[in-house]
Amino acid sequence: MTTEVHTLIGPYALHALDEEERDLVERHIAECESCALELRELRATAARLADFTIVDPPQRLRTQVLGAVRRTRQLAPGPARPPAGRTRDGASVRRFAGRRRVFVTAAAIVVMALVSSLVTFAVMQGRVDQQRAEQARQEQMEAVLTASDADFTRRTAEGGGTVSMVSSESLDQAVVILTDLAPISDEQSYQLWLVHGDRQVSAGVVPAGHNTAMRLVTGISGADVLGVTAEPAGGSETPTLPMVADLAMPTD
Amino acid sequence: MVTDSVRADVDDHLKEAALGDEAAFARLYDLVAPRVYGLSLRVLRDPAQAEEVCQEVFLEVWRKAARFDPARGSATTWILTLTHRRAVDRVRSAQSAVDRERRSAAATGEVEYDEVAETVTDRLEYRQVRRCLDRLTEIQRQAITLAFYGGHTYRQVGDLLGAALPTVKTRIRDGLIRLRDCLEVAR
Numbered sequence: 001m002t003t004e005v006h007t008l009i010g011p012y013a014l015h016a017l018d019e020e021e022r023d024l025v026e027r028h029i030a031e032c033e034s035c036a037l038e039l040r041e042l043r044a045t046a047a048r049l050a051d052f053t054i055v056d057p058p059q060r061l062r063t064q065v066l067g068a069v070r071r072t073r074q075l076a077p078g079p080a081r082p083p084a085g086r087t088r089d090g091a092s093v094r095r096f097a098g099r100r101r102v103f104v105t106a107a108a109i110v111v112m113a114l115v116s117s118l119v120t121f122a123v124m125q126g127r128v129d130q131q132r133a134e135q136a137r138q139e140q141m142e143a144v145l146t147a148s149d150a151d152f153t154r155r156t157a158e159g160g161g162t163v164s165m166v167s168s169e170s171l172d173q174a175v176v177i178l179t180d181l182a183p184i185s186d187e188q189s190y191q192l193w194l195v196h197g198d199r200q201v202s203a204g205v206v207p208a209g210h211n212t213a214m215r216l217v218t219g220i221s222g223a224d225v226l227g228v229t230a231e232p233a234g235g236s237e238t239p240t241l242p243m244v245a246d247l248a249m250p251t252d
Numbered sequence: 253m254v255t256d257s258v259r260a261d262v263d264d265h266l267k268e269a270a271l272g273d274e275a276a277f278a279r280l281y282d283l284v285a286p287r288v289y290g291l292s293l294r295v296l297r298d299p300a301q302a303e304e305v306c307q308e309v310f311l312e313v314w315r316k317a318a319r320f321d322p323a324r325g326s327a328t329t330w331i332l333t334l335t336h337r338r339a340v341d342r343v344r345s346a347q348s349a350v351d352r353e354r355r356s357a358a359a360t361g362e363v364e365y366d367e368v369a370e371t372v373t374d375r376l377e378y379r380q381v382r383r384c385l386d387r388l389t390e391i392q393r394q395a396i397t398l399a400f401y402g403g404h405t406y407r408q409v410g411d412l413l414g415a416a417l418p419t420v421k422t423r424i425r426d427g428l429i430r431l432r433d434c435l436e437v438a439r
Contacts, residue, residue: 010425011406015340016399040325045432047332049400050291051377057289061303065310066278072311078319156300
């Protein structure tokens, strides 16, 4: 049994195990110092395989990353890792939950930065009378983004750009952000849909011709999917398929 | 680039970044980003998704810089392990698996390490990895490249190569150990 788990360290170092076997290996490594050493060496070896695939990233990625870094709080040094030989049942489950929470928080920070820049943009358009309404909307959105059960999803859209969503089950709301979708003419609008089984309900229409936008979507409970379509300006009663992007609503 | 001295530089920059030094983080980015991006791109075969993975990885590195433990390996290894895990997670999520399938329908069974940008092949570390990969047996090399660059589980690798699972997992481990010795990976 032990020998068998031990041979899985190779595939484990390459992220080539399914979840069940991964847990098995993690429990084994927590109790076996020489296995932990072997894993460190094999991971370092696997990392060298990236010497084979060097590609310079686009310059805008550097700007984006360093911009996001400027707006992102760092974590304090964590508690020391539990020493080898002391593992508890369910440890890997908790570790996974923690990792996911950290990711959602980081994503929410990025999204919030985007929110404030879009709001600034709206205000700069000179519609000062709308500022108050914008402010209220922004507060509602921030409530979603900072909700303790906020869940983050992002998808690349058909034709380019991304659709991001932060949803909160407890608030029954989501913030949806369309970024650089395929450009459309002033005769067309992007429209959001909540899909309940085979029924689709409009969840907001983006101004005609806009391919970057942010929307607060309410009443998300029971929806399976959030979809985005391109429609005639002003939106449609039913979605024109295929969808530009669809995001599964978080189920947990 | 990842000579020992560069590795040490990445370690140093990470230490400084852990104290909130954005300029040090920018230097770290410049040193490792071509590897992070290139690896994501190879696994996902989609520039948009590769950029998303890069952004996620670097934000995670920035946030967790103070929690990095050098006793467990180099900063470069840590960053590339995070990258590979995130890229593979995306491959396994249903949506992107479908997209990816569409983009590279014919490439499944291929060992793809021959298609490399020419600018890379001049590099010393590239030639070293290449030399060491060439010293593996055919099945070791195929199993490792399909799992690592292809993002396949070892079960899928078994299906692709028509090999028994115990064979695949021992070949992967034996092959990695041989690579480790050939590359003289310390730690």
